[in-house]
Amino acid sequence: MNRITVETLLQDLASRGLNGEKISEQQIKVFASKDNFVNHLHYLQTIGFEHLANINGVDYIAENEFEVVYQVYSYEHKIHIVFKVRIPREKPVILTVVTLWEQAQFYEQEVHEFYGIYFEGNKDLSHLFLENWNDLPPLRKDFNTEEFSEKLFGSKRHGGGK
Amino acid sequence: MFNINSLEQQDNQDKLWDKVINYFRKRSLWMLHYCTGCGAMELPPVMTSRWDMERFGIGPMATPRQADILLITGYSSVRTMKRIIRTYEQMPEPKWVLAFGSCTVNGGMYWDSYNVINNLGEYIPVDITIAGCMPRPEAILDSMLKLMDMIQAGEAKAFRKYKENYAYYKANQDRLFMERGPVLESAALRYVHEETEGGEA
Ligand code: SF4
Numbered sequence: 424m425n426r427i428t429v430e431t432l433l434q435d436l437a438s439r440g441l442n443g444e445k446i447s448e449q450q451i452k453v454f455a456s457k458d459n460f461v462n463h464l465h466y467l468q469t470i471g472f473e474h475l476a477n478i479n480g481v482d483y484i485a486e487n488e489f490e491v492v493y494q495v496y497s498y499e500h501k502i503h504i505v506f507k508v509r510i511p512r513e514k515p516v517i518l519t520v521v522t523l524w525e526q527a528q529f530y531e532q533e534v535h536e537f538y539g540i541y542f543e544g545n546k547d548l549s550h551l552f553l554e555n556w557n558d559l560p561p562l563r564k565d566f567n568t569e570e571f572s573e574k575l576f577g578s579k580r581h582g583g584g585k
Numbered sequence: 586m587f588n589i590n591s592l593e594q595q596d597n598q599d600k601l602w603d604k605v606i607n608y609f610r611k612r613s614l615w616m617l618h619y620c621t622g623c624g625a626m627e628l629p630p631v632m633t634s635r636w637d638m639e640r641f642g643i644g645p646m647a648t649p650r651q652a653d654i655l656l657i658t659g660y661s662s663v664r665t666m667k668r669i670i671r672t673y674e675q676m677p678e679p680k681w682v683l684a685f686g687s688c689t690v691n692g693g694m695y696w697d698s699y700n701v702i703n704n705l706g707e708y709i710p711v712d713i714t715i716a717g718c719m720p721r722p723e724a725i726l727d728s729m730l731k732l733m734d735m736i737q738a739g740e741a742k743a744f745r746k747y748k749e750n751y752a753y754y755k756a757n758q759d760r761l762f763m764e765r766g767p768v769l770e771s772a773a774l775r776y777v778h779e780e781t782e783g784g785e786a
Pocket of ligand 1: 622623624658659660685686687688689693694695717718719720
């Protein structure tokens with residue numbers, strides 16, 4: 424396969440209806456819609472982007488949206504793609520990518536645990552880290568961690584001093 | 586025959602024995618370090634040749650069943666707290682707890698975190714807390730010398746506090762571990778997913 428560069432990759436993706444931006448010689452970011460992003464990820468996988476390094480969540484509370492970020496890397500082309508998908512905050516549901524990458528299981532579990540994003544098709548979204556948790560997912564911006572800590576652990580501002 | 590003098594003698598003898606026992610106890614301490622937080626970084630130099638805690642008769646121990654000191658380095662999450670309590674309860678008496686770093690006193694820089702306990706002393710009895718973020722190896726050695734003094738003087742008795750005030754500690758522990766409802770009202774904002782096609786919610 425021909426060596427893909429950042430420019431040719433961006434062109435290729437643009438022809439498939441994905442707009443992206445160059446970040447550096449080895450890094451691009453692309454924005455996909457939640458309806459067909461799995462197809463795009465699958466395509467990327469077939470052209471050599473075999474490594475899913477991580478899945479992150481971002482809470483854009485002002486825009487009332489969550490962003491799910493897939494970090495995809497190719498050892499062959501040495502290019503890192505930051506693949507972003509936005510979903511509405513009221514109904515944070517997105518398709519799972521476990522079918523493409525097995526390791527996505529844990530990443531999705533983690534994102535579900537900390538943002539409450541629901542991955543449709545993932546069979547096990549149980550908690551990995553939190554114990555006995557019944558509150559809002561803690562990394563959401565509308566979760567008040569100070570108040571929580573105060574109520575459960577008895578924390579005090581400035582260690583109880585002035 | 587009842588003899589007040591012999592009772593007093595017995596008393597004195599016991600005290601003497603305590604002194605002797607305490608003396609040997611403090612010279613042979615095995616430490617279990619439960620490295621939960623970043624401060625664990627300071628332990629390798631304390632144990633190895635740079636500061637060498639072995640010259641005080643303190644050695645690392647791999648199992649709680651044979652350990653005398655439990656050293657907890659820094660913040661502990663609810664999850665680790667469970668392990669800490671279990672470890673502590675497995676240790677045979679007499680046992681001592683050193684709480685290391687600001688995080689064990691009032692949460693340190695994680696004071697408002699959603700998953701880190703604030704005051705370790707609420708869940709298990711602590712003999713000595715070492716303030717600092719993170720404390721220098723000298724501070725650790727200092728606390729150990731202090732602990733040895735306290736053992737010699739018979740003052741290091743936090744483990745008795747655990748038995749006497751068990752209800753207090755247990756109540757605090759239960760607050761973390763027992764089934765509970767949401768802590769904040771905002772929990773109502775949670776999104777609950779319902780499968781549309783025939784599955785259960
Ligand atoms: S006291 Fe400081 S060094 Fe120790 S665990 Fe807390 S943040 Fe880390």
